[in-house]
Structures are given as structure tokens and as C-alpha cells.
Amino acid sequence: LAAEAAFMARTGASQRLRAQGADVLSGGVASSWQATIPGTVWVDHGAGSRLVDADGTEYVDLHGGFGVGLVGHAHxxxxxxxxxxxxxxxxxxxxxxxxxxxxxxxxxxxxxxxxxxxxxxxxxxxxxxxxxxxxxxxxxxxxxxxxxxxxxxxxxxxxxxxxxxxxxxxxxxxxxxxxxxxxxxxxxxxxxxxxxxxxxxxxxxxxxxxxxxxxxxxxxxxxxxxxxxxxxxxxxxxxxxxxxxxxxxxxxxxxxxxxxxxxxxxxxxxxxxxxxxxxxxxxxxxxxxxxxxxxxxxxxxxxxxxxxxxxxxxxxxxxxxxxxxxxxLDAAAYKHFATLRGIMVAGVQRIQRRYQLPGQVRGYGAKGAVIFTDRLDNYRDFVAYPDQWGHAHWLYQLNNQVFLPPWGKCEQWTVSVQHTEQDVLGFLSNLERLAADLR
Ligand code: PLP
The missing domain is CATH 3.40.640.10 (Type I PLP-dependent aspartate aminotransferase-like (Major domain))
Incomplete structure (x- = not known):
């Protein structure tokens, strides 16, 4: 709840746009998946691995526009x-x-x-x-x-x-x-x-x-x-x-x-x-x-x-x-994806071990996911475990300038050719601080 309040407090311009938009856009957004809880982040622009919201806050973009962003912004x-x-x-x-x-x-x-x-x-x-x-x-x-x-x-x-x-x-x-x-x-x-x-x-x-x-x-x-x-x-x-x-x-x-x-x-x-x-x-x-x-x-x-x-x-x-x-998307791009994925997967595993977080991490190419359950082989496994870790993780990263796809339980990160090691280390340090806070 504190994280939700912090989110609303620092995204005033976004929330005003959503309220204005509600006059003419059904639900105040352009597509139903943009209606995230507790609120929607409206974007002003993107450059490289970053996007900047309507309040001027810059984020490392691991959302990638629902997994589109292998080239990053304005390549x-x-x-x-x-x-x-x-x-x-x-x-x-x-x-x-x-x-x-x-x-x-x-x-x-x-x-x-x-x-x-x-x-x-x-x-x-x-x-x-x-x-x-x-x-x-x-x-x-x-x-x-x-x-x-x-x-x-x-x-x-x-x-x-x-x-x-x-x-x-x-x-x-x-x-x-x-x-x-x-x-x-x-x-x-x-x-x-x-x-x-x-x-x-x-x-x-x-x-x-x-x-x-x-x-x-x-x-x-x-x-x-x-x-x-x-x-x-x-x-x-x-x-x-x-x-x-x-x-x-x-x-x-x-x-x-x-x-x-x-x-x-x-x-x-x-x-x-x-x-x-x-x-x-x-x-x-x-x-x-x-x-x-x-x-x-x-x-x-x-x-x-x-x-x-x-x-x-x-x-x-x-x-x-x-x-x-x-x-x-040449050979060097796929090598870069593998390097960043390696850092993210190893980093998440280290944090999960150190703080005894439930779950695991999985990655392929430019994509990967932190999964807050030990068993995930099909949809029934997915439905069976609670959402609270995924949502908390998504919101915590968002409040600390790393943008992940919404619905933390189900989506995964996407890195682009323009992401750097520094970008993914920011993601890892947020996860580590969240784990330490919740311990
Ligand atoms: N197939 C898969 C695996 C998807 O993840 C998606 C969208 O998320 C689609 C199809 C639909 O694509 P679009 O949203 O471009 O219609």
C-alpha cells in the first residue's frame, strides 16, 4: 500500500492525463492493458534504453513495449x-x-x-x-x-x-x-x-x-x-x-x-x-x-x-x-543479449539464494523472467501461486526507475541492443533492496 501511495504521489502528471483522457478514451487509456493498478504511466519520449514519463522521470525500460523493444528507442x-x-x-x-x-x-x-x-x-x-x-x-x-x-x-x-x-x-x-x-x-x-x-x-x-x-x-x-x-x-x-x-x-x-x-x-x-x-x-x-x-x-x-x-x-x-x-539485429546484438542475460540470471540467482526468496529465474535471448514459485511447468501451476510477490516487484522496480511489463507474475523483461550492463545492474540492485526490505 505504501508503494502504491508512493507511485501515485510521484506520477501526478500521468494521473492528470488519465483523468483528462477519460473524457474521450474509454477507461482513460488507449488499450485495456494500459489500465494498470494502481495507475497508468503516461510516456513523453524514449531514447536508447530509457523512457521518460509525463512527470519527467527517467526509467530503464525493460518493459520494451510488451516485448517489442529489441532495438531500443530511437535507434x-x-x-x-x-x-x-x-x-x-x-x-x-x-x-x-x-x-x-x-x-x-x-x-x-x-x-x-x-x-x-x-x-x-x-x-x-x-x-x-x-x-x-x-x-x-x-x-x-x-x-x-x-x-x-x-x-x-x-x-x-x-x-x-x-x-x-x-x-x-x-x-x-x-x-x-x-x-x-x-x-x-x-x-x-x-x-x-x-x-x-x-x-x-x-x-x-x-x-x-x-x-x-x-x-x-x-x-x-x-x-x-x-x-x-x-x-x-x-x-x-x-x-x-x-x-x-x-x-x-x-x-x-x-x-x-x-x-x-x-x-x-x-x-x-x-x-x-x-x-x-x-x-x-x-x-x-x-x-x-x-x-x-x-x-x-x-x-x-x-x-x-x-x-x-x-x-x-x-x-x-x-x-x-x-x-x-x-x-x-546482427551477430553482435545476440552476443550482447547473451551477456546481459548472463548478468541478470546470475544476479537474480545470487539474490534469491542470499535472501531465501521463493522461486527461480529463467532467460532466453533478450528475455527472461523472475518467477516467484519453485514449480512452473504449465498454466495450472501459474494459477496456483499467489501474485503478491510479482506485483510488489513490478511496483518496487517502477518506483525505483526500472520499468518492467505489468502483471509481475506473468510477464518478463526484454533487453535491447542499447541496454548496458549499468542498466541491468540497476534492476538487480532494486531487486536486492526489495528482498532486504521484505526480510
Ligand atoms: N502472440 C503472442 C505470443 C503474444 O504475446 C501476443 C501479444 O502479446 C500476440 C500474439 C498478439 O500480438 P498483438 O498484440 O500484436 O496483436
């Missing part, structure tokens, strides 16, 4: 690419040459030959689900309980954030996400399985024989902390689905580009039939992409699935994405 390469494009016109509804460069770079990174663009992670996973259905003529998909894939109907089922769970941990039942307004007729088309359990997928394929078009999965679960796949799980999924005439789509909206140059696809050496990208790809502009094998992507070129959108392949986002892929 010169992105500023140059976007500025040059702005001067030459930003939208024609016709393709520009940068689209070929971006698709070529993605094909090389992910080992999938054919690509299309859209504007968000939601559109990417929607395109993926559509392609699975069109390719098979089957209506149902499989998804993992608790995973967030965006806000279209097929995936707004049994997803965090939602308090709802149904069925047993081994045999979860599909429930519509809270507030998502998905009709039951659609909910029943999304079959839900626990993460990491190949047997559950096999059972689903048998129980819904001939009806499953494919499975969409976030290869490393990233919205409930961070959960990596058990050995052999991703390969096993691919084999199982193919044996049943179904396809595998990886939702790499968060992991793609962040955990390795070619995402989890490259990291685990399992190439899915489709990959969904967004977030970091646009370097801070809204860019999504879907890549895949010819059997699926040729359904687009053959006109069987119309993958369309007014802003798809928009010149501005293509210019930014080309700079991200060709100029910023």
Missing part, C-alpha cells in the same frame, strides 16, 4: 530508415522493394521459404489459423491452455489473462476468455491441451479424429512467466500432427528474433509448417508476418486463401523491418 538505424521513407511517401497499397529484402532475411533466419505481411500478432495468428483450416478443410484447432495468441475468436479460448479454468489439469475444457465475447459455437472449435504433454495432443487428435486442422503453439510460453518446452516436445508435436494429416504453427510473436536470430524455430531445431511474427520485427512500428512451407503458403498464391490488408507490407513498416533485420 539511429531505424530513425534513418523511417525518415528516408517518410520523405518518399508512406502508403500506396502497392508493394515496395523493401518487402523482398525483409522476406528474404526472414526466410534465411527461419528456414521457411514463403512470407506475407500484416500489422500485428493477432493478424499473424489469425492468418495461421485460417491457413490451417483452408489446407485441411477441417474446422478445429488445438491450442495450449493459458497461452495468449492475440484477440481473435479462435484463440481467445482458455487464455491468460482469465481467471477461468475448467476440467482437470490433464484434460482441460475450452472456455471463452473473460471479456472476449466469443460465442460457444466458436469456443468448441478450439481444443485445449496442457503445455508440454504430448499424450494430451495425441488424445485430442484421436477424440476429434478427422476434425483437427492443426495446432498453434507458442514454443516457449511467455505470458505466464517463461516456460521452455520439454526435450522432444516440439519435434513430437510436429510428428504427431503430420501423422494425423494436420499442421503445426509456431506463434513466435514474442520469441521470434528475441531468443535467437531465427527464434525458437532455430533455437530448438524444429521447423514448423507456419511461423507467426510481429512485435520486434517492426522496430517499434506495427508489423506482423507469416512464413511457411509451400504446401500452405501456395494456398495464398493460388487464391484459395486471400491474405489481405490495406496496410500489409506498408512502406514505413517494411523500411523499419529491413533496418531491424539487416542493420541492427
Amino acid at each position: 539511429p538505424a531505424i530513425v534513418d530508415a523511417v525518415s528516408a521513407r517518410v520523405r518518399r511517401g508512406t502508403h500506396f497499397g502497392q508493394p515496395v522493394q523493401d518487402a523482398i529484402s525483409v522476406a528474404r532475411a526472414l526466410a534465411e533466419r527461419f528456414g521457411l521459404p514463403l512470407w506475407r505481411f500484416n500489422n500485428s500478432g493477432t493478424e499473424s495468428t489469425m492468418d495461421a489459423v485460417h491457413l490451417l483450416r483452408v489446407a485441411t478443410g477441417r474446422p478445429k484447432i488445438i491450442k495450449v491452455e493459458g497461452t495468449y495468441h492475440g484477440h481473435h475468436d479462435s484463440v481467445q479460448v482458455s487464455v491468460y489473462p482469465s481467471p477461468e479454468q475448467a476440467g482437470t489439469p490433464q484434460r482441460p475444457r475450452s472456455v471463452p476468455a473473460a471479456g472476449a465475447a466469443v460465442p460457444q459455437d466458436l469456443v468448441r472449435l478450439t481444443v485445449v491441451v496442457p503445455y508440454g504433454d504430448l499424450g494430451a495432443v495425441e488424445r485430442a487428435l484421436h477424440e476429434h479424429r478427422g476434425e483437427i486442422a492443426g495446432m498453434i503453439i507458442e514454443p516457449i510460453m511467455m505470458n505466464i512467466g517463461l516456460i521452455a518446452p520439454p526435450d522432444g516436445y516440439l519435434r513430437g508435436l510436429s510428428d504427431l500432427l503430420h501423422a494425423h494429416g494436420a499442421w503445426l504453427a509456431f506463434d513466435e510473436v514474442k520469441t521470434g528474433l528475441a531468443v535467437a536470430p531465427g527464434g525458437a524455430t532455430q533455437l530448438f531445431g524444429v521447423t514448423p509448417d507456419l511461423v507467426c511474427l510481429a512485435k520486434a520485427l517492426g522496430g517499434g512500428l506495427p508489423c506482423g508476418a507469416i512464413g511457411g512451407v509451400p504446401e500452405l503458403m501456395n494456398l495464398i498464391s493460388d487464391g484459395i486463401y486471400e491474405q489481405v490488408g490495406t496496410f500489409n507490407g506498408n512502406p514505413l513498416t517494411m523500411a523499419a523491418a529491413r533496418a531491424v533485420l539487416e542493420d541492427v
